[in-house]
Amino acid sequence: MRKGSSNQQQSFTALIKPHLERLYRLAFRLTGQREDAQDLVQDVLLKLYSQLDRLAEVDAVVTWLSRVVYHQFVDNQRRYASHRLHVVGDPKFSRDPDLAVALQTSTEDLAEGEFTQERLQTALNQLSDDHRLIINLHDVEGYTLAEVAEITGISLGTLKSRRQRARERLQKLLEKGPE
Amino acid sequence: MNCEQHHQNLDRFLDDELENALLHQFQAHTTDCDNCAAALRRKSRLRQALKSMPILPPEDGFLDSVVEQTLVKTHRNEVRFWSTAGIGGAIAAGVIAWLIVSLPAELPSVVEQDSLDTVTISLNVEKTFKLTFESSRDMQDATLSLKLPAGVEVPGFEGLDTVAWTTAIEKGSNILEMPIIVRSGDGGTILARLEHEGKQKSFLFAVTVT
Numbered sequence: 545m546r547k548g549s550s551n552q553q554q555s556f557t558a559l560i561k562p563h564l565e566r567l568y569r570l571a572f573r574l575t576g577q578r579e580d581a582q583d584l585v586q587d588v589l590l591k592l593y594s595q596l597d598r599l600a601e602v603d604a605v606v607t608w609l610s611r612v613v614y615h616q617f618v619d620n621q622r623r624y625a626s627h628r629l630h631v632v633g634d635p636k637f638s639r640d641p642d643l644a645v646a647l648q649t650s651t652e653d654l655a656e657g658e659f660t661q662e663r664l665q666t667a668l669n670q671l672s673d674d675h676r677l678i679i680n681l682h683d684v685e686g687y688t689l690a691e692v693a694e695i696t697g698i699s700l701g702t703l704k705s706r707r708q709r710a711r712e713r714l715q716k717l718l719e720k721g722p723e
Numbered sequence: 724m725n726c727e728q729h730h731q732n733l734d735r736f737l738d739d740e741l742e743n744a745l746l747h748q749f750q751a752h753t754t755d756c757d758n759c760a761a762a763l764r765r766k767s768r769l770r771q772a773l774k775s776m777p778i779l780p781p782e783d784g785f786l787d788s789v790v791e792q793t794l795v796k797t798h799r800n801e802v803r804f805w806s807t808a809g810i811g812g813a814i815a816a817g818v819i820a821w822l823i824v825s826l827p828a829e830l831p832s833v834v835e836q837d838s839l840d841t842v843t844i845s846l847n848v849e850k851t852f853k854l855t856f857e858s859s860r861d862m863q864d865a866t867l868s869l870k871l872p873a874g875v876e877v878p879g880f881e882g883l884d885t886v887a888w889t890t891a892i893e894k895g896s897n898i899l900e901m902p903i904i905v906r907s908g909d910g911g912t913i914l915a916r917l918e919h920e921g922k923q924k925s926f927l928f929a930v931t932v933t
Binding site: 553556557560561564565568569572573578581582585586589590593661664665668679683684686708711715718 | 734769770772773774775776777778779780781782785786789790792793794
């Protein structure tokens with residue numbers, strides 16, 4: 545199904561459009577950058593188009609789509625590891641500058657300022673990839689552990705213990721402050 | 724239930740994973756102990772704050788256009804190369820140059836000019852060019868730097884005349900998409916340099932403004 549007929553294109557559009565926002569949210573949580581999240585979504589859609597028949601038969605569409613996003617993210621990380629560039633000696637560029645603005649303004653909405661979103665984001669950024677993944681998917685985005693297991697292919701037992709360690713680490717980082 | 728047990732069960736309580744008997748003990752201790760009640764409130768606020776973490780919305784129109792773009796790309800059976808993470812700025816519409824550099828098994832220890840190509844660009848219009856590195860082996864922790872002439876910038880790194888990244892070069896083809904923009908002047912020469920384990924490879928290309 546590489547070159548689509550009009551019907552195929554319409555089916556694809558109808559199936560995928562209701563889930564686009566959710567896909568983008570997940571992509572953003574995984575990548576932490578708007579541009580990368582958009583690229584990831586585009587990447588996933590290109591892959592999904594060739595699986596239109598399968599997509600139409602899936603029952604738990606959101607979980608299935610989320611799994612595709614996650615695995616595409618992992619594939620991209622491996623494949624384009626050489627392109628995941630980090631600015632030497634200037635960590636301020638390691639975070640999306642637009643997001644930083646959003647975080648700074650949103651902190652004013654917090655009543656006690658105890659867990660400002662900027663502090664939280666800083667702490668999340670300091671977590672290991674595995675810990676950040678479980679916190680982002682489960683505690684931030686609200687996927688159940690069973691869904692996270694389905695999406696990532698990681699066993700439930702591993703996820704439970706990883707979740708506990710991730711939360712403890714996050715708590716310590718928040719108590720300690722930025723490193 | 725004592726304070727330590729209460730502390731150990733905070734997350735399980737918030738996850739609704741406590742069985743009835745333990746749940747009642749937990750709730751009773753929460754009622755009796757001000758410190759543990761405060762700890763529960765604090766943990767609960769953290770959970771709530773996590774759920775409220777902001778998300779940077781996609782660019783205007785992205786969600787409307789991405790499906791259409793997918794259909795066009797699929798229809799044309801185009802090969803798509805992916806942008807580099809963290810490079811800043813959107814991928815510009817046109818690829819204006821392909822610079823292909825073959826890296827030898829060992830990088831030369833002296834700077835040499837491998838290729839000189841010309842990239843033509845309009846003033847204040849972002850364009851993307853692609854650098855293809857053909858490497859005969861994996862190179863971890865390589866440093867890639869660009870020294871830019873006056874008036875030329877990499878979007879996202881405005882005001883810097885030298886932009887450098889640590890990266891890993893894989894054996895085989897490595898494609899780097901690089902957006903640039905000319906803010907003023909008539910361009911100049913960009914020096915791209917790859918350094919690894921004390922050795923380096925440099926190449927030059929010219930940017931001219933139409």
